[in-house]
Amino acid sequence: MLYFPPMTISNYELNLRPPFGSHSKTPGPFIVAGPCSGESRAQVLDLAKTLKESGVVSLFRCGIWKPRTRPNSFEGIGKEGLSWLKEVQDEIKLPVALEVASPKHVEESLKWGIRVLWLGARTVVNPFLVQEIANSLKGHSDITVMVKNPINTDLSLWIGALERFNQVGIQKLVAIHRGFSTMDNSLYRYPPVWRIPIDLKRIFPKLPIFCDPSHIAGKRKFVPEIAQVAINFGFDGLMIETHKTPNLAKSDSAQQLIPEDLFSLIDHLHKKNNLTLSKDAGPIENLRTKIDEIDHQLIALLSQRKKIIKDLGDEKNKQNLTIVQLERLQKMMEERVSQGDHLDLPRKYVEDIFSLIHIESVRIQQEQIGK
Ligand code: PEP
Numbered sequence: 001m002l003y004f005p006p007m008t009i010s011n012y013e014l015n016l017r018p019p020f021g022s023h024s025k026t027p028g029p030f031i032v033a034g035p036c037s038g039e040s041r042a043q044v045l046d047l048a049k050t051l052k053e054s055g056v057v058s059l060f061r062c063g064i065w066k067p068r069t070r071p072n073s074f075e076g077i078g079k080e081g082l083s084w085l086k087e088v089q090d091e092i093k094l095p096v097a098l099e100v101a102s103p104k105h106v107e108e109s110l111k112w113g114i115r116v117l118w119l120g121a122r123t124v125v126n127p128f129l130v131q132e133i134a135n136s137l138k139g140h141s142d143i144t145v146m147v148k149n150p151i152n153t154d155l156s157l158w159i160g161a162l163e164r165f166n167q168v169g170i171q172k173l174v175a176i177h178r179g180f181s182t183m184d185n186s187l188y189r190y191p192p193v194w195r196i197p198i199d200l201k202r203i204f205p206k207l208p209i210f211c212d213p214s215h216i217a218g219k220r221k222f223v224p225e226i227a228q229v230a231i232n233f234g235f236d237g238l239m240i241e242t243h244k245t246p247n248l249a250k251s252d253s254a255q256q257l258i259p260e261d262l263f264s265l266i267d268h269l270h271k272k273n274n275l276t277l278s279k280d281a282g283p284i285e286n287l288r289t290k291i292d293e294i295d296h297q298l299i300a301l302l303s304q305r306k307k308i309i310k311d312l313g314d315e316k317n318k319q320n321l322t323i324v325q326l327e328r329l330q331k332m333m334e335e336r337v338s339q340g341d342h343l344d345l346p347r348k349y350v351e352d353i354f355s356l357i358h359i360e361s362v363r364i365q366q367e368q369i370g371k
């Protein structure tokens with residue numbers, strides 16, 4: 001089970017400025033779209049033109065240095081692509097975002113006028129490299145840096161990367177949730193763990209968070225449903241891989257959308273951009289009051305439980321009993337899960353809650369022994 005202790009806002013303070021200024025023209029989520037990889041000048045310019053004309057895309061994404069899982073696959077067109085991206089910015093007037101994975105990439109990108117850079121999931125796992133890239137951006141406080149989550153479910157590592165950029169003076173920061181690697185055979189390529197970006201937003205309420213449903217999905221048919229979940233959770237933007245002939249794409253061919261499908265996805269998004277309660281606040285506030293009451297009762301019950309656990313610890317201590325009694329634990333779990341079943345609570349949910357409660361009980365009893 002994944003568990004992150006809650007972090008308090010006071011531990012961290014990012015110095016932030018809104019990242020995109022006037023680039024966002026349409027209400028609703030900020031849309032970043034473009035190919036996984038730039039493959040040819042014609043492909044890049046043709047796609048950028050279509051996306052620009054749609055009026056719904058604010059930023060063109062395009063990989064030219066591609067971190068690939070296996071060698072001998074297409075590793076990107078390299079710096080040859082930079083002049084195409086300059087044309088996208090200068091001729092088509094669509095701002096460009098580029099993935100960088102080294103100070104050299106940063107240098108080349110800045111030379112060609114790219115103002116928005118992003119770090120991929122494989123780069124973010126390496127604090128040495130993140131620091132080197134951050135150092136190469138010293139004195140470029142006008143640059144926006146988007147940081148994808150690392151491939152593993154480590155919120156601190158993600159925060160650490162954001163902090164490294166912030167500490168060298170980058171204030172225009174965006175976090176991007178692109179899902180996590182998993183050992184399980186899952187429906188999605190990199191399953192999302194929504195609690196992690198939501199915790200990030202709780203810690204840094206002013207940090208914009210985007211979702212990359214393309215890399216989460218791995219298959220284009222799942223992209224719209226993931227995009228909708230992100231919007232429901234209040235994400236500020238979406239980064240969606242787009243290609244005119246995805247089946248011929250040299251990387252991530254199964255997950256890229258044709259522009260028409262991208263536009264239809266955006267049209268059909270049930271946009272939830274009311275961040276604060278308005279005139280219809282009454283019913284929501286009533287329901288929230290009820291939830292608050294239940295939560296207060298839950299906390300009070302947990303505190304009562306804790307007192308009993310302490311006595312239990314003393315008693316086990318007197319009788320020289322081991323803290324964990326496997327048979328009792330097994331029975332207790334089965335009983336709780338079955339009660340949950342009857343009350344329409346998912347098994348996994350009840351199991352997760354009680355395994356947390358049990359870990360805390362063991363900790364308290366261990367503490368009692370020490371006294
Ligand atoms: C990409 O955006 O094409 C990419 C390589 O993404 P990630 O770092 O999320 O794997």
Ligand code: MN
Pocket residue numbers: 036037241251252
């Ligand atoms: Mn990709």
